[in-house]
Amino acid sequence: MFKHDKKLLREVRVEKPNPQYAVLMQEQLGGGNGELKAAMQYLSQSFRIKDPAIKDLFLDIAAEELSHMEMVAQTINLLNGHDVDYKSVDAGVIQTHVLGGLSPVLTNSSGAPWTADYVTVTGDLVADLLSNIASEQRAKVVYEYLYRQIEDKYVKETIMFLLEREEAHNALFREALNKVKDTGSNKDFGITEDSKLYFNLSTPGEYFKSPDPTETSFSNPRK
Numbered sequence: 118m119f120k121h122d123k124k125l126l127r128e129v130r131v132e133k134p135n136p137q138y139a140v141l142m143q144e145q146l147g148g149g150n151g152e153l154k155a156a157m158q159y160l161s162q163s164f165r166i167k168d169p170a171i172k173d174l175f176l177d178i179a180a181e182e183l184s185h186m187e188m189v190a191q192t193i194n195l196l197n198g199h200d201v202d203y204k205s206v207d208a209g210v211i212q213t214h215v216l217g218g219l220s221p222v223l224t225n226s227s228g229a230p231w232t233a234d235y236v237t238v239t240g241d242l243v244a245d246l247l248s249n250i251a252s253e254q255r256a257k258v259v260y261e262y263l264y265r266q267i268e269d270k271y272v273k274e275t276i277m278f279l280l281e282r283e284e285a286h287n288a289l290f291r292e293a294l295n296k297v298k299d300t301g302s303n304k305d306f307g308i309t310e311d312s313k314l315y316f317n318l319s320t321p322g323e324y325f326k327s328p329d330p331t332e333t334s335f336s337n338p339r340k
Contacts, residue, residue: 119180126184127278129191130271134198138267139213141226142196145263145279146189148225150255154235156182158252161238162245171242171293178286185279190221192275197221246294253287 145151159179166172197219213219223231237248260280264273 125188125191126181127188127275129188129195129275131192131195132269132271135196135267135269135272136198138269138272139193139196141263141266142189142193143221143224144226144259145256146186146193146221147223147231148259149235150252150259151225151231152182152186152189152256153223153231155179155252155256156186157233158236158238159249161236162249165240166242168242168297171296174289174293178289181282181286185282188275188279192272193221194219196272242297243294243300246290246297249290250287250294253283253290257283257287 147153156179159175159182163172163175163179166175197213199219213222225231237245237252239245239248257280260276260283264276264280267273267276
């Protein structure tokens with residue numbers, strides 16, 4: 118069961134409308150690394166998790182991602198302002214001015230609709246956690262790019278908050294991965310000598326065997 122708190126996780130403001138930047142923010146609403154993708158991925162993955170603590174972690178983070186989605190949508194609303202005017206958007210989500218009435222629609226910054234293809238669910242907890250860590254990292258990168266392209270101090274504050282929350286989620290997923298690192302696909306594979314070979318294809322015909330793939334040395338770079 119989910120409950121809706123009418124108060125935003127964090128208040129969002131803008132200094133002034135900026136419809137073209139609203140287009141860029143659409144990426145974190147309906148894009149492949151956006152908030153809706155994260156919420157649906159973690160929620161979907163949680164359905165098969167047996168560890169109660171990790172299941173709760175996935176559900177808690179999924180719920181928070183929905184609150185992030187709400188913040189992004191409200192930021193887009195404020196940036197779009199009140200006037201439907203396609204001329205205010207040089208490129209990107211033109212349809213918000215002709216179809217959505219300035220609504221923060223579920224598309225990315227190019228206008229492509231959100232799709233469940235963005236969501237990764239394998240049923241293997243290790244693989245899903247690694248995917249989630251990567252998802253959080255990619256979301257951070259997008260927010261960093263967005264941060265560099267706006268001067269509005271209030272929008273920057275919102276982006277920085279969301280970026281730092283992605284970092285918090287990243288750390289939590291890493292902690293969960295440490296808890297289950299010897300289970301699932303990590304336990305079932307990588308047990309033969311073949312998993313400990315590194316082929317130095319920069320020098321064809323040569324390879325060396327590492328006792329632990331994590332200790333592979335790069336002490337012989339190409340000369």
